[in-house]
Amino acid sequence: MLNITNLQAKVEDKQILKGITLQINPGEVHAIMGPNxxxxxxxxNVLAGRDxxxxxxxxVEYNGADLLELDPEERARGGIFLAFQYPVEIxxxxxxxxLKAAVxxxxxxxxxxxxDAIDFLKLAKEKAKMVExxxxxxxxxxxxxxxxxxxxxxxxxxxAVLDPKLAILDETDSGLDIDALRIVxxxxxxxxxxxxxxxxxxxxxxxxxxxxxxxxxxxxDGRIVKSGGKELALxxxxxxxxxxxxxxxxxxxx
Amino acid sequence: xxxxxxxxxxxxxxxxxxxxxxxPDWLNLFRKRAWDGFAANGFPTTRHEEWKYTxxxxxxxxxxxSAISGKCYASQVESxxxxxxxxxxxxxxxxxxxxxxxxxxxxxLTISSLKDVLAKNSNLVKPHLANYASFExxxxxxxxxxxxxxxxxxxxxxxxxxxxxxxxxxxxxDGSAAQVRNLIVLEQNAQATVVExxxxxxxxxxxxxAVTEIVLADGAHLNHTxxxxxxxxxxxxxxxxxxxxxxxxxxxxxxCFGASLARTTIYARLGAERIECTVDGLYCVNGRQHVDNHTxxxxxxxxxxxxxxxxxxxxxxxxxVFNGKIFVRQDxxxxxxKQTNQNILLSEEATINTKPQLEIFADDVRCTHGAxxxxxxxxxxxxxxxxxxxxxxxxxxxxxxFANEVLERIKPEHLRVAMEQIxxxxxxx
Numbered sequence: 001m002l003n004i005t006n007l008q009a010k011v012e013d014k015q016i017l018k019g020i021t022l023q024i025n026p027g028e029v030h031a032i033m034g035p036n037x038x039x040x041x042x043x044x045n046v047l048a049g050r051d052x053x054x055x056x057x058x059x060v061e062y063n064g065a066d067l068l069e070l071d072p073e074e075r076a077r078g079g080i081f082l083a084f085q086y087p088v089e090i091x092x093x094x095x096x097x098x099l100k101a102a103v104x105x106x107x108x109x110x111x112x113x114x115x116d117a118i119d120f121l122k123l124a125k126e127k128a129k130m131v132e133x134x135x136x137x138x139x140x141x142x143x144x145x146x147x148x149x150x151x152x153x154x155x156x157x158x159x160a161v162l163d164p165k166l167a168i169l170d171e172t173d174s175g176l177d178i179d180a181l182r183i184v185x186x187x188x189x190x191x192x193x194x195x196x197x198x199x200x201x202x203x204x205x206x207x208x209x210x211x212x213x214x215x216x217x218x219x220x221d222g223r224i225v226k227s228g229g230k231e232l233a234l235x236x237x238x239x240x241x242x243x244x245x246x247x248x249x250x251x252x253x254x
Numbered sequence: 255x256x257x258x259x260x261x262x263x264x265x266x267x268x269x270x271x272x273x274x275x276x277x278p279d280w281l282n283l284f285r286k287r288a289w290d291g292f293a294a295n296g297f298p299t300t301r302h303e304e305w306k307y308t309x310x311x312x313x314x315x316x317x318x319x320s321a322i323s324g325k326c327y328a329s330q331v332e333s334x335x336x337x338x339x340x341x342x343x344x345x346x347x348x349x350x351x352x353x354x355x356x357x358x359x360x361x362x363l364t365i366s367s368l369k370d371v372l373a374k375n376s377n378l379v380k381p382h383l384a385n386y387a388s389f390e391x392x393x394x395x396x397x398x399x400x401x402x403x404x405x406x407x408x409x410x411x412x413x414x415x416x417x418x419x420x421x422x423x424x425x426x427x428d429g430s431a432a433q434v435r436n437l438i439v440l441e442q443n444a445q446a447t448v449v450e451x452x453x454x455x456x457x458x459x460x461x462x463x464a465v466t467e468i469v470l471a472d473g474a475h476l477n478h479t480x481x482x483x484x485x486x487x488x489x490x491x492x493x494x495x496x497x498x499x500x501x502x503x504x505x506x507x508x509x510c511f512g513a514s515l516a517r518t519t520i521y522a523r524l525g526a527e528r529i530e531c532t533v534d535g536l537y538c539v540n541g542r543q544h545v546d547n548h549t550x551x552x553x554x555x556x557x558x559x560x561x562x563x564x565x566x567x568x569x570x571x572x573x574x575v576f577n578g579k580i581f582v583r584q585d586x587x588x589x590x591x592k593q594t595n596q597n598i599l600l601s602e603e604a605t606i607n608t609k610p611q612l613e614i615f616a617d618d619v620r621c622t623h624g625a626x627x628x629x630x631x632x633x634x635x636x637x638x639x640x641x642x643x644x645x646x647x648x649x650x651x652x653x654x655x656f657a658n659e660v661l662e663r664i665k666p667e668h669l670r671v672a673m674e675q676i677x678x679x680x681x682x683x
Contacts, residue, residue, distance in 0.1 A: 087637070142637075
């Protein structure tokens with residue numbers, strides 16, 4: 001489904017991604033872990049099409065298409081969803097209006113019928129319940145005045161409504177207390193099926209206690225330095241990232 | 255200053271001469287003084303501080319007539335304001351009774367053509383007409399005072415609340431000059447909603463010169479909306495003065511989308527205690543449009559509040575001016591005043607000159623002001639696009655969200671929706 005080959009990217013003059021290679025198949029859940037500044041969020045944003053990052057090398061193939069050639073909206077319509085680390089507040093744009101426009105843009109692309117207000121509200125109500133999102137937030141402006149937890153839940157809610165093929169969660173666990181984390185994880189788990197793939201970007205192992213990944217990759221200094229199964233996350237929890245960085249230095253010295 | 259000889263001048267001279275003796279004595283006197291001032295000073299140039307960024311040459315050098323085509327504008331009027339409400343329609347500054355709807359007025363409401371009142375019962379307007387709009391300082395006001403023929407007179411008696419909105423629709427035709435003169439008087443504790451709408455017809459250059467005097471007695475409450483959606487070859491100059499008495503409320507929006515050259519001056523005089531004055535505005539221009547808003551809110555007494563939010567969306571090679579003055583005189587203690595001017599530039603070539611000016615002579619006041627000029631929020635734009643919304647739609651959503659803070663305050667619903675639609679069409683190019 002997603003083939004990332006030797007992906008390199010920079011922001012301003014700083015090289016952040018120095019050659020990422022990763023393959024994600026339908027239905028798989030991959031976790032990307034790594035210390036601060038390793039490039040995890042950059043990877044998530046580059047995949048979603050944010051133009052403040054410049055891709056300087058490598059390729060990304062998504063369902064047979066050259067992903068890097070597509071605008072952000074084309075990626076979203078093609079089934080990629082990014083749950084933002086910092087969801088943006090957009091005063092004056094109503095949550096319901098915004099999400100209905102998004103659903104219908106995606107439906108149009110898929111050749112599916114447009115949802116009218118009643119159908120949309122039915123769908124939204126059902127999904128809001130799943131992530132325990134206060135339905136009155138739907139009538140407010142996008143993320144405006146939402147608490148940190150509400151913003152993250154709103155991201156998962158949007159994901160549930162938009163029904164993506166590949167969901168990228170950028171540090172969705174950061175800033176969440178344990179109850180909020182459980183709710184978010186429950187939402188994600190409910191969306192797991194044999195088809196939908198996930199890329200979880202996280203700093204902490206904690207999230208992976210609730211969302212069990214199939215694969216764990218460790219990103220250090222713009223490269224994947226280790227990949228493994230879910231047990232790798234536990235090893236990282238125990239030892240921290242330092243031993244990998246040391247190993248990396250030792251390898252470079254040898 | 256030297257009076258320039260131009261095409262408008264002979265027309266104005268003829269108009270002034272024919273009107274000089276036509277009205278009641280008190281008005282004739284005003285007209286003479288106004289004309290003498292205009293004849294001596296002529297139109298302002300960019301050397302004049304108040305006109306530094308607005309060059310009125312297209313008006314000075316334009317050729318205008320005052321003829322009326324007799325065309326019917328019912329559909330344009332209806333699409334803007336709908337079919338409800340009380341309406342007065344003026345074409346080139348002259349009352350079009352056929353297009354107007356002033357029958358069966360609610361109790362306490364007097365509506366009339368100014369020409370009619372001046373001919374039949376000029377004492378009704380004598381205490382107010384030309385008393386507030388200063389023709390000594392502003393030569394467009396002087397020109398208007400000397401040469402206006404007609405206009406709208408709206409009077410609400412004490413303690414009467416008029417629920418139905420009152421529309422004054424002004425249409426300036428192709429190649430015409432219109433001197434629009436309106437007088438709105440709300441007596442003690444009266445309430446009303448008044449809309450002044452400005453349209454133009456045709457592609458040839460036109461010139462609208464409007465002066466509106468608004469008088470609010472103790473406790474009166476006026477919702478006032480000005481919408482200017484003239485064509486792209488129109489020149490629009492407007493002067494609005496609000497004279498507020500104790501505990502009165504003036505709540506207003508000034509929406510400028512049209513005209514090639516548009517200048518609106520608003521002067522609110524808070525002449526007693528416990529007054530509330532809200533002057534909000536929205537301008538959205540593109541191409542080579544020029545839009546200029548000059549506002550002044552004059553706090554002379556204690557315990558008054560004024561709020562001002564002006565928002566601008568500038569595209570193409572458009573140019574804009576915002577100049578907002580707040581005066582807080584020595585006696586105006588406990589003044590609460592907030593002024594904000596926010597601008598979004600959608601192109602690299604659009605420019606805005608924004609100048610908030612606070613002049614505070616009292617010491618116990620709360621006054622804030624701020625001006626911003628920026629582009630659309632790129633993080634918000636990416637967020638919307640990352641959800642599948644196309645770039646053009648995402649931009650339009652953000653601009654609407656920005657503009658709606660002012661548009662949503664327009665009371666008559668049909669007008670509000672029409673203004674949103676005009677904004678839409680404008681953004682679509």
